[in-house]
Amino acid sequence: MRGDDLTIGFDADDTLWHNETIFENVHLRYRALLGRFHDAATVDQRLFATEMRNLERYGYGVKGFMLSAIETAIELSDGQISAEEIRLIIALGQDMLAHPVELLDGVLDVVGPLAHAHRLLLITKGDLRDQERKLSLSGLAGLFRAVEIVSEKDAPTYDRILRRHGVAPQRFLMVGNSLKSDILPVLELGGGAAHVPYHLTWAAERVDHVPTAEGRFFQLRSLRELPDLLSAMKAST
């Protein structure tokens, strides 16, 4: 894989800005709200089960989370939860949808300069309006040639995006924190992928095997290591 003339795809949540920390904080408050009915582990487990059951109809994003959280609260309380408490769950979700965007360390130093030398794509899943809001608040929107907000980040989706932009997989590097959504499907297509882990990973994004793809899979500790990786890729041309 050569480093010159690469198109670079960036994931957004937990790659460019904090997201799972915001969810984690909401989970804490949600557990407290349901604490008189069940222990934290049961609350987490049942909420996750509801989210997975609803994923096909709701897709990813905060609105689906809110609806699943309300549904789980009714179930776990055996219908004893009050309307006022459900209003609090809605308020928790609305706070997430109004949360400031906090860029991860290194983003401003790294992504801006890369936009001069490469075509950058933003590829993210979630609610349309919320992802657009965050991108707008991030101040990064002008750096990306195109923004793709998709319902699932699997190989067919990446294939469709690469075809739309006329990019061969061999000339594409995806950068993201999720092995499941950012790395494995791109490697499957023959593209390159750089994994930059975030300190929290949502259970639905966890995978139990490490990708193998000689010369196409790269493990970084921070986005700050990305320019060196690209230089090394160019030097090995």
Next chain:
Amino acid sequence: MRGDDLTIGFDADDTLWHNETIFENVHLRYRALLGRFHDAATVDQRLFATEMRNLERYGYGVKGFMLSAIETAIELSDGQISAEEIRLIIALGQDMLAHPVELLDGVLDVVGPLAHAHRLLLITKGDLRDQERKLSLSGLAGLFRAVEIVSEKDAPTYDRILRRHGVAPQRFLMVGNSLKSDILPVLELGGGAAHVPYHLTWAAERVDHVPTAEGRFFQLRSLRELPDLLSAMKAST
């Protein structure tokens, strides 16, 4: 505006398949659920006000509707609504997200043949996953060169879509039921637009003036009139 070499954009909800009738049915059941607290007009009015208040954060689609319906029920009942009744509101929404897709009259006869002679785009707003589900169930997906699910159908959005596909506004005709979302923004860009009204219009899509754009705005009674319009446009070249 010439009829040959036209790219034709289609709206989806209430242009290709029924949508507002499904919402209307849910509104009926929602009014009944809140009937012991308020009359139907008050329920409708407050629900609409909540939806408009939340539009910026939720965007369009069923999930946002569900959240606004729950919020309104709590408000209108002064917190007296039961968890079981809120569960029923969630079930109403989930029914919508599993509702079969019912094509409008004429769609199969008209859209399929057009796909041979023109490049067709589907341009719709709403929840990503739900719109993709409906398109897939409609059996029409293969007819469209591209599908654009957007957060708002305004002039900048149409401009972005037309640029992305390399289509000049003068070579674009948008077909849809909403004057606000399908017709006015396209006319503003210099494109053509054919309005095919649906028998119900959501209050948020209503506009109080009729578009004027000599030779670019067309009022149809049914999608079945579209082929004749295109023939007339070609003949006038």
